[in-house]
Amino acid sequence: DAGVIQSPRHEVTEMGQEVTLRCKPISGHDYLFWYRQTMMRGLELLIYFNNNVPIDDSGMPEDRFSAKMPNASFSTLKIQPSEPRDSAVYFCASNQGDYGYTFGSGTRLTVV
Amino acid sequence: AQTVTQSQPEMSVQEAETVTLSCTYDTSESNYYLFWYKQPPSRQMILVIRQEAYKQQNATENRFSVNFQKAAKSFSLKISDSQLGDTAMYFCASETSGSRLTFGEGTQLTVNP
Numbered sequence: 001d002a003g004v005i006q007s008p009r010h011e012v013t014e015m016g017q018e019v020t021l022r023c024k025p026i027s028g029h030d031y032l033f034w035y036r037q038t039m040m041r042g043l044e045l046l047i048y049f050n051n052n053v054p055i056d057d058s059g060m061p062e063d064r065f066s067a068k069m070p071n072a073s074f075s076t077l078k079i080q081p082s083e084p085r086d087s088a089v090y091f092c093a094s095n096q097g098d099y100g101y102t103f104g105s106g107t108r109l110t111v112v
Numbered sequence: 113a114q115t116v117t118q119s120q121p122e123m124s125v126q127e128a129e130t131v132t133l134s135c136t137y138d139t140s141e142s143n144y145y146l147f148w149y150k151q152p153p154s155r156q157m158i159l160v161i162r163q164e165a166y167k168q169q170n171a172t173e174n175r176f177s178v179n180f181q182k183a184a185k186s187f188s189l190k191i192s193d194s195q196l197g198d199t200a201m202y203f204c205a206s207e208t209s210g211s212r213l214t215f216g217e218g219t220q221l222t223v224n225p
Contacts, residue, residue: 033213043203043215056212089155093213100147101213103157 006092006104013111018080021107023092024073029102031095034067034077037106038088049075082111114139116206118216125194126224132179133189133219135204145207146180146187151218152200160202163187194223 005024013019025032033048047057052069060067064083069075079086089108093101115138125131137146148160163171163180170178175195179188191198204216 042217045212045214048212091157093157100145100159100162100207101157102159106155106157108155 004092004094004102004104006090006107008107009105011107011109013082013109015083015111016081017111018078019082019086019109019111021077021090021092021109023075023077023104025075025092025094026096026102027073029094029096030072032069032075033091033093033095033101034075035091035093036088037091043091046077079109082109084111087111114141114206114208114214116204116214116216118204118219120219121217122220122222124222124224125191127194127196129194130190130192131194131221133191133202133204133221135187135189135216137185137187137204137206137216139185139206139208141208146178147205147207147213148176148178148187148189149203149205149215150198150200151203152197157203161189191221196223196225199223 007022030051034046036044046059047067049069067077087110089106091103091106093103095101117136144165146163150158150160161171161173161176163178170180175192177190199222201218201220203218205213207213
């Protein structure tokens with residue numbers, strides 16, 4: 001398996017633009033997570049899905065953020081409109097059972 | 113809510129020596145899992161070791177081992193025979209019901225030649 005695949009690896013965008021981050025989890029993993037990593041706040045859970053259904057989105061910072069999982073092999077995290085304070089590394093991870101998560105390589109987002 | 117605390121922001125060790133990274137956690141769950149993740153400069157999050165709370169035996173993976181003290185809610189990571197490739201940020205994490213992971217602040221470990 002190729003692991004959890006995230007795209008793009010880097011994204012630079014202007015304030016106010018829409019940003020879409022993509023994730024393909026490991027086949028057969030029924031949990032998918034979106035995390036954000038910043039120097040100030042560390043690793044924060046934004047939202048997670050179980051069997052494509054959002055279970056907890058309490059970590060989503062505000063209405064500008066939305067996430068979808070239309071099928072078991074694809075998820076998106078969208079920010080609209082983007083702001084400079086959204087600059088961070090965004091990780092997607094998947095999991096089956098309690099062995100531990102497998103993380104993607106992350107997307108470094110810079111909003112200028 | 114779960115909390116995970118790593119009180120050592122930075123540590124350094126000489127190559128081939130042993131180093132221990134500390135972690136404490138707080139949870140009301142009776143069944144949970146604990147993890148150590150490594151994040152090298154490449155930023156990839158890599159699972160180092162996993163401990164099931166109901167198991168008394170400390171987990172070991174090659175040069176990596178843990179000291180799990182359930183009553184004290186302590187979960188330290190020992191790295192033996194440190195190698196230059198061990199230089200990374202290390203995160204302690206706990207997993208609650210529903211499979212969510214809560215991370216500590218991280219410890220930056222530098223292995224010096």
